[in-house]
Amino acid sequence: MATITQDRAETAHTPAAAAMRPPQRITQHILEVVSDSGEGAQKCGQIFGSVSAKMGNGVWTVEIIPAEIQPPPRSAPGASGNRIRIGSAPVTNWGDETNLVVAFNEQALLGRHRLGALADNAIILIDDQWKSHDNERIRAEWEAAMLEMSSRRYRIIGVPMEAQCLTLVDDARKGKNMFALGLLAWIYGRDLDRIREEIAFAFRKKSEEVYEKNVALLELGVQWAEQNLDFRFEVPPIGTPEPRVVMNGNQALALGAIASGMELIGMYPITPATSASHSLAEIFQQYGGILHQAEDEIAAVGFSIGASWSGKTAFTITSGPGLALKTEFLGLAVMTETPLVVVDVQRGGPSTGLPTKVEQSDLLASLFGQPGDAPHVVLAPATIEECFHAMITARRIAETFRMLVIVLTDANLATGVQPFRRPEPVADWFAPPPDLSPVPDGMKPFQWDPKTGLSRRFIPGMPGGMHTTTGLAHDESSRVAYDTANNQKGCAMRSRKLAVLHSTLTPPTVFGPDSGDLLVVGWGSTKGAIEEAVERAREEGLSISSVHLRFLAPMEPGLKEIFQRFRKVMTVEINYSDDMGDPYITDENRRRGQLAWLLRAQTLVDIDCWTRVLGEPMRPGAILRAMKSHMPEGGAA
Amino acid sequence: MSCSLLHTQVADEQEYALADYEAGLPRWCPGCGDHGVLSSMQRLLVAEQLQPENTVFVSGIGCSSRFPHYVKTYGFHGLHGRALPVACGIKMNRPDLTVFVVMGDGDCTSIGAAHWLHATRYNMNLTALLLDNNIYGLTKNQTSPTTPLAHASNTHPYGSSLPPLNPLQVTLGLTNASFVAQTAEWVPAHMYATLRAAYRHRGFSFVRILQRCPVFTPGLYSAAVKKPDTVELLVHDDGVVVPELDGLYTRQQRHDPRDIDAARRLADAPDQIRLGVFYRNETNPVYEDLLQVRRRSTDEKIKLLNEELDRYAV
Numbered sequence: 001m002a003t004i005t006q007d008r009a010e011t012a013h014t015p016a017a018a019a020m021r022p023p024q025r026i027t028q029h030i031l032e033v034v035s036d037s038g039e040g041a042q043k044c045g046q047i048f049g050s051v052s053a054k055m056g057n058g059v060w061t062v063e064i065i066p067a068e069i070q071p072p073p074r075s076a077p078g079a080s081g082n083r084i085r086i087g088s089a090p091v092t093n094w095g096d097e098t099n100l101v102v103a104f105n106e107q108a109l110l111g112r113h114r115l116g117a118l119a120d121n122a123i124i125l126i127d128d129q130w131k132s133h134d135n136e137r138i139r140a141e142w143e144a145a146m147l148e149m150s151s152r153r154y155r156i157i158g159v160p161m162e163a164q165c166l167t168l169v170d171d172a173r174k175g176k177n178m179f180a181l182g183l184l185a186w187i188y189g190r191d192l193d194r195i196r197e198e199i200a201f202a203f204r205k206k207s208e209e210v211y212e213k214n215v216a217l218l219e220l221g222v223q224w225a226e227q228n229l230d231f232r233f234e235v236p237p238i239g240t241p242e243p244r245v246v247m248n249g250n251q252a253l254a255l256g257a258i259a260s261g262m263e264l265i266g267m268y269p270i271t272p273a274t275s276a277s278h279s280l281a282e283i284f285q286q287y288g289g290i291l292h293q294a295e296d297e298i299a300a301v302g303f304s305i306g307a308s309w310s311g312k313t314a315f316t317i318t319s320g321p322g323l324a325l326k327t328e329f330l331g332l333a334v335m336t337e338t339p340l341v342v343v344d345v346q347r348g349g350p351s352t353g354l355p356t357k358v359e360q361s362d363l364l365a366s367l368f369g370q371p372g373d374a375p376h377v378v379l380a381p382a383t384i385e386e387c388f389h390a391m392i393t394a395r396r397i398a399e400t401f402r403m404l405v406i407v408l409t410d411a412n413l414a415t416g417v418q419p420f421r422r423p424e425p426v427a428d429w430f431a432p433p434p435d436l437s438p439v440p441d442g443m444k445p446f447q448w449d450p451k452t453g454l455s456r457r458f459i460p461g462m463p464g465g466m467h468t469t470t471g472l473a474h475d476e477s478s479r480v481a482y483d484t485a486n487n488q489k490g491c492a493m494r495s496r497k498l499a500v501l502h503s504t505l506t507p508p509t510v511f512g513p514d515s516g517d518l519l520v521v522g523w524g525s526t527k528g529a530i531e532e533a534v535e536r537a538r539e540e541g542l543s544i545s546s547v548h549l550r551f552l553a554p555m556e557p558g559l560k561e562i563f564q565r566f567r568k569v570m571t572v573e574i575n576y577s578d579d580m581g582d583p584y585i586t587d588e589n590r591r592r593g594q595l596a597w598l599l600r601a602q603t604l605v606d607i608d609c610w611t612r613v614l615g616e617p618m619r620p621g622a623i624l625r626a627m628k629s630h631m632p633e634g635g636a637a
Numbered sequence: 638m639s640c641s642l643l644h645t646q647v648a649d650e651q652e653y654a655l656a657d658y659e660a661g662l663p664r665w666c667p668g669c670g671d672h673g674v675l676s677s678m679q680r681l682l683v684a685e686q687l688q689p690e691n692t693v694f695v696s697g698i699g700c701s702s703r704f705p706h707y708v709k710t711y712g713f714h715g716l717h718g719r720a721l722p723v724a725c726g727i728k729m730n731r732p733d734l735t736v737f738v739v740m741g742d743g744d745c746t747s748i749g750a751a752h753w754l755h756a757t758r759y760n761m762n763l764t765a766l767l768l769d770n771n772i773y774g775l776t777k778n779q780t781s782p783t784t785p786l787a788h789a790s791n792t793h794p795y796g797s798s799l800p801p802l803n804p805l806q807v808t809l810g811l812t813n814a815s816f817v818a819q820t821a822e823w824v825p826a827h828m829y830a831t832l833r834a835a836y837r838h839r840g841f842s843f844v845r846i847l848q849r850c851p852v853f854t855p856g857l858y859s860a861a862v863k864k865p866d867t868v869e870l871l872v873h874d875d876g877v878v879v880p881e882l883d884g885l886y887t888r889q890q891r892h893d894p895r896d897i898d899a900a901r902r903l904a905d906a907p908d909q910i911r912l913g914v915f916y917r918n919e920t921n922p923v924y925e926d927l928l929q930v931r932r933r934s935t936d937e938k939i940k941l942l943n944e945e946l947d948r949y950a951v
Contacts, residue, residue, distance in 0.1 A: 054951045245949035258942055261935070264730055266722075286941055288932040290729060295755035299722035302715070302752075306695070306726025309713060310734065314726070332716055419951050425942045430935045460711040460727070460734055463690045466660075468705040468712030471698075479661075480706065 023189060023232035028058075028087035030095050030119075031188075033180055034112055035104035036073040037066055037080040040177030044102075045082020046417065047181060047198040051190050052084065053246035053419040056237025058091035059084065060528070061417040062617060064112075065356040074130075074141070076111035083117075086188070088236045091418070092383070092528025096621040098122055100187070102180045104161065105130055106145040113149050115616075120153050123231070125183060127176070128158030157229070159183070164224055168216050175217045182221015188233055192222070243422040249387040249413030253343060254279035256391030257315060259423065261431030262341065264290045264314040266303035271355045272411040273319045273345035297325035301342065305329060308338050309469065310460050311434045313398045315341035315391075320349045320362050327369050330404055332471045334374040334494060337446070337457070339398035339405075341391070346410040346524075348615055357615035358411040360524050361575040363594040366406045367553050375495045376404035378553040382527035385420035386550070387413055392429045399431065401497045402457055408552070410574070412525040412617040439465035444476045448489075453496030498554045505551060507558025512538060512545030515565035517632055520546040521607070522572050523595055526618050530572055533623035544627055552598070560603040568632035570608040571596040572623055577611040651686060658682045658689065660709040668855075670822035670848030671701050674768060677829040678737070679708065681836060692735045695724040697749060699741035700775045700850075701768035718749025721756040721765070725924075728761045732925045735836075738765040743773045746782045746804055757811040759924040760841045764832075767804055767843070770850040771857055778853045790853070805904035805915060808843050809897070815840035815921040817900065818877070818914045821847040823862050824886075827870070827912055830877045834914060840923055847910070861910050871903065871913025894918075 033048075035041035042063060049061035064081040071078035085095045097119035103109035103126045112118055130142045146156075165172035165179050178199070185195055199214050247255075253276045257265070265284070267277045277291060284291050294300035300316050307314040318326065323344045333340040346362045348354025366378050377397055381390040387409055394405040436459060445458045445467045455476075458465035467478040473490060475481040481490075510519070511531050522530045527548045537544040545566070549556055563569045573593040578585045592600070593609035600607050610626040612618070658679045665671045682692070692710035696702035698717035705712025711734075715723050724738045745753050745767050756765070772790065773779040779792040783804065787796035808817045816838040820831035828846065835842035849857045861868050865885045871892040872878050883889075892899060894917035903911055933941070 056951070244951040245946055246951050247949045251949070255942065255945065258938070258945075261938070263932070264726070266726060283945060285930045286933075287938050288930050290928050290930060292726075292729060292928070294722065295751055298719065299725075299752055299755070302719045302722030303726035303729070305715075306713070306723035306728075307730035308726075309723075310693070310727040310731045312730075314730070328716055329719065336713075336715075422946055422950065425939045425946075427935045427939065430938060432935070433932075458711075460693050460731065461690055466689050466709050466711055468660075468694070468714050470706070470712075470714040471716060472714070 021230065021232070023234040025234045025236065027089070027235070028085065028091070028095070029100065029188075029233055029235055030083065030085045030098045031100040031102075031184065032064065032081055032083040032098050032112070032117075033102045033177070033184070034064060034079045034081035034108040035176070036108060037068065037070050037078055039080075039104055039173055041081035041104065041180070043202060044177040044181045044184075045084055047195060047202065048184050048190070049082070049084045049417050050198055050246055051194045052086045052188070053244070053417075054194055055191055056240065057235055058087040058089050058238055059246065059417065059419055060091040060094050061085075062094045062412065063415040065415075067356050074105050074107040074138070076107050076114060079108040079111035081108070086235050089238060093532060093620060094416070094529075094617050096619045101125065102183060103127070104176055104180070106142050110145045110148065113152070118152070118154065122154050124154050124156045125159050126156060127161035129160065129162040131158070159224070164220055165217060168220060169213060175213070178214045178217035179221040179224075182218040182223070183225045185218070186222045186225035186232070187229065188235065192218070244419045245422045246417060246419040247384065248415055248417045249384045249409055250276035250345065250415070251279045252384050252387035253317070253391060253409065256388035258284070258287050258289065259388070259425055259429050260392040260395035261312070261429065262315050262391075262395055263288055263312055264292070264304065264307040266292045266294050266300040266307070266314070266316050268294050268297045268300045268318070268322060270297070270319045270322045272347055272414045273317045273322070273343065275414065276317050276343070276345070297322040298329060301326040301329040301340075305333055305338050305340055308340050309336070312431050313339040313341060313395050315343065315395075317343040317345065319345050319347050320365070321352065323362060323365065323369070330376070331370040331372055331374050333404045334370065334376055335471050336469045337402035337455070337494065338469070339402055339457075341394045341398050341405050341407065343407045343409065345414045346408060348613065354615045356411065358525065358574055358617055359613055359615070360410060360526070360573050361594065361613070362408060363523070363552060363575070364597065366408060367598070373491050373495070374404075375498045376406065376553065377401075377498070377501065377551070378406045378408060380408040380524045380550055380552055381413065382524060382548055382550065383420065384413055384416060384418045388423055395431060397501065401454065401501060403497060408524060410525050416525075434459050436461040438463040445469070445478045446474065446476045448476060448493040452500045453493035454500070502554035502557060505554070505557055507562065508547050508549060508556050510545050510547050510562060513543070514545065514562070516543035516545050517567050518542070518544045518627060518630065519563065519566035519569045520544065520572050520623075520627060521549065521569060521595065521599065522546060523549045523552060526572060526574065529618040529620045529623055532620035533627060536620065536624050537627055542628070542631070549595070552595075555598070555602050559599065560605065563603060563605045563607070568608065568630070569605055570610060570630050571599065572618065572626065573609065573611040574613065574618060575611050576613050577609050651683070653683060653686055653689070655679055655683050658709050660707055663707045664703065665700060666851055668851035669700070670770060670846070670850070671704065671768060673822040673825055673828065674701075674766065674846055674848075675704065675707055677825060677832055680829055681832050682708070682710075684833070685836065687735055691733065692737075693727055694737045694739060695720050695727065696739040697741070697744040698775070699744050699773070701739055701741045702744065704739040718744050718747070719752065720744065721749060721752040724763055725756060725759060725761055728763055729925050729928065732762070732929065736763050738763055740765065740767055742767065742769040742771060742781045742783045746802055746807075754807075754811055757808055757841055757843065758813045760813045760815050760921050761924045762839050762841070764835045764842045765844070766832075767845045768848055769804065769845055770848040770854055771801070772850050772853045774850050774853055785857070788854070803904065803907070804845050806901070809901050809904055809916055813921050814843070814916060815918050816842040816914070817916045818843070819845045819847065820912050821858070821861070821868075821910070822849070823858070824882070824912065826879050826881055827877065830879045831912075831914070834877050838917060839919055840921055858910070867910070869909060869911045871911055871915065873914065875917060876914030
């Protein structure tokens with residue numbers, strides 16, 4: 001058994017020492033598996049998360065991804081893997097610091113240490129081949145890493161992962177992930193039959209031999225852990241009778257799109273949106289769906305608009321840079337009142353920014369990015385479950401209101417995996433085939449109801465409906481009309497539709513008491529972390545509540561009334577804002593969080609904000625600290 | 638051998654007359670080549686008796702892109718350079734519709750060039766017309782990619798500095814190109830025959846129409862207009878044959894449109910105007926055929942979706 005340097009060292013324990021000790025019962029734990037890119041830590045984590053969900057735990061997983069496919073091996077920024085939070089209650093966010101790590105090398109571990117991702121008392125299982133490696137430089141790197149981490153009280157346990165795997169396979173790089181899965185399976189008492197099922201599914205396109213080798217590695221990991229480790233954890237399952245499914249947000253978007261009855265997507269590859277298209281590409285054609293990978297982002301949305309205009313609402317999926325390229329077409333969709341659903345899976349920006357990491361920086365761009373007045377709907381699902389249902393809502397609004405609907409998700413939702421209540425599809429969700437019956441005599445293609453702005457859409461194939469749809473200003477007959485009265489009317493009619501939609505919305509529900517000292521307002525994927533922070537704050541006796549918005553345009557009703565019941569209101573967002581106290585920053589020039597900006601304009605309430613752009617989801621502990629430092633002055637009310 | 642050009646169908650009774658395809662009075666300048674293209678197109682619509690409600694004209698932005706407004710079918714007048722993606726989306730969703738695409742030279746060969754390349758490769762069953770007057774007209778006299786060398790415009794008052802782009806060469810160089818032709822607005826009989834051949838070709842038919850802009854490029858092609866014998870017609874039974882032009886257009890070359898090498902050689906002639914079908918190949922794969930799927934009923938979809946959700950079940 002290998003030992004580890006100096007006093008950081010710890011040898012694994014004597015065989016069967018642990019087996020006699022009962023597992024420690026806990027209500028939640030955060031673990032992660034990190035490796036070089038391409039060593040399969042992600043697959044290991046995904047299977048662990050999936051099996052945990054199937055065993056009835058609350059689960060939230062987050063991918064740890066470098067931007068490159070194969071960054072240099074053994075480099076701290078190249079750490080790749082998966083972070084899983086499991087609990088005995090539903091888990092709504094990725095939590096705070098990590099409690100247990102399986103690391104394939106000390107550099108990947110160091111990357112996580114430097115990000116402050118690990119709890120001070122984290123348990124670390126690490127492949128210790130590097131400590132005694134033939135290469136002197138590698139041995140020195142190991143020593144240096146251990147020294148750097150010695151400021152923390154990690155419990156570091158050396159595991160001969162490489163040596164163990166080599167007893168079964170020639171290339172340990174292709175097997176360590178299953179060995180690591182075996183370690184975790186034993187530590188957390190996971191059901192091995194379910195794991196074998198997951199392995200069979202993951203390698204369904206490979207030979208039987210590949211499956212058997214992976215299972216053998218898994219079992220080797222279990223066996224090693226059983227003989228050498230002196231601790232186990234038990235995270236009891238939630239007793240939930242209702243059927244659940246487990247998937248990530250992009251899979252939920254893909255299935256939601258199918259459930260909405262949409263049948264055509266034009267797309268162009270962009271991280272982190274593309275995996276939604278991968279999911280669709282596998283199955284869409286079974287549903288009569290067509291996926292077109294266009295030559296660019298512009299063509300992708302143009303193709304979808306052409307399809308929508310000629311029948312059922314179509315959609316496109318992109319991320320920030322792609323949304324920017326689509327801008328002109330979005331204005332055209334608004335002007336021609338062509339229904340369209342656009343999903344923006346937000347990542348860090350501006351420009352190429354942080355392609356694989358989460359941010360909520362596209363809110364204002366999606367609301368106001370189109371030159372000219374271009375009223376449209378912006379929706380933001382807050383959970384993975386809502387990613388599924390948002391597509392159905394978006395399609396229905398797009399069609400009913402002849403409107404562009406932008407759905408904002410983010411990298412956290414896209415790659416996070418969470419169990420949720422199984423959707424039960426009903427016929428009402430699915431768009432019916434377009435009705436091509438003749439246009440009634442005298443009806444015009446933009447015959448706006450002056451009260452609502454709504455009009456019946458003419459679709460090619462409808463006899464008597466011939467007209468040319470144009471992006472130029474037009475009258476009710478779709479004739480080019482540059483005159484003042486027609487332009488004013490067209491703008492008013494397109495805007496009116498948003499007000500009509502607004503009139504159908506209900507005010508949001510406040511999480512916690514509906515009055516108090518501080519109200520935190522959030523949108524999108526931060527909901528779970530904000531609500532967990534609010535719960536902890538209330539346990540500490542603070543008068544804090546939160547409210548989470550799904551409709552950003554039109555804005556949900558009743559906000560001003562809710563805000564007035566709190567002494568102070570602030571937003572928490574994953575986008576950039578100046579902090580008060582920063583050089584030159586005054587109340588006058590301060591650039592605020594994007595939702596804060598919007599809410600201030602909309603409600604005339606002096607709304608504060610706390611935002612960060614760390615390239616990672618919000619941690620509830622960090623939100624709690626921010627809330628405490630933003631409490632209104634003058635003590636409790 | 639299958640050749641769609643031979644399948645001419647003559648309607649017993651004509652349901653639609655010219656007036657059924659006319660919508661409004663065109664607002665192009667007097668003498669603009671666009672008028673002639675519109676007339677030939679309306680003549681084609683009558684000849685082919687295309688149902689107005691099942692016919693779509695898609696255009697971009699520019700003088701010629703007003704085209705759909707003057708035809709009484711469905712039309713989509715969208716963005717500068719982006720007619721092709723919209724047209725492709727329509728055709729993919731609704732292969733039952735007949736779709737024409739009308740673009741100018743700035744539209745197709747400049748701002749929308751990427752779409753032109755890829756639409757050629759997709760080879761969807763569309764008829765795409767490039768109304769090429771070698772200038773930006775609507776924005777008032779700027780150099781376009783096809784503007785002749787040294788031609789003065791508002792953006793190049795001392796004459797354009799780059800040799801013009803040759804749209805035929807580009808299209809003939811693209812993978813999966815299936816129909817490439819050139820015609821001229823001052824030879825209406827040839828233009829009509831070419832549009833008809835393009836319409837009847839199954840695949841992406843690309844027709845470059847040589848045009849003059851009476852305001853900004855009035856002198857363009859004046860030699861060719863005055864002296865028809867400086868123009869060479871490419872003739873073939875599988876391409877375009879217009880016997881009524883034999884008297885005037887004496888320079889004729891027999892060119893088999895299946896011969897891609899000859900087509901490329903004939904297109905690579907900056908000083909020689911050639912009209913006719915350069916290339917035609919109906920065996921190339923057509924994108925909407927490759928992607929077509931069986932549409933499912935809602936009940937079928939619910940059943941499939943339930944099975945899919947079961948795969949994610951906990």
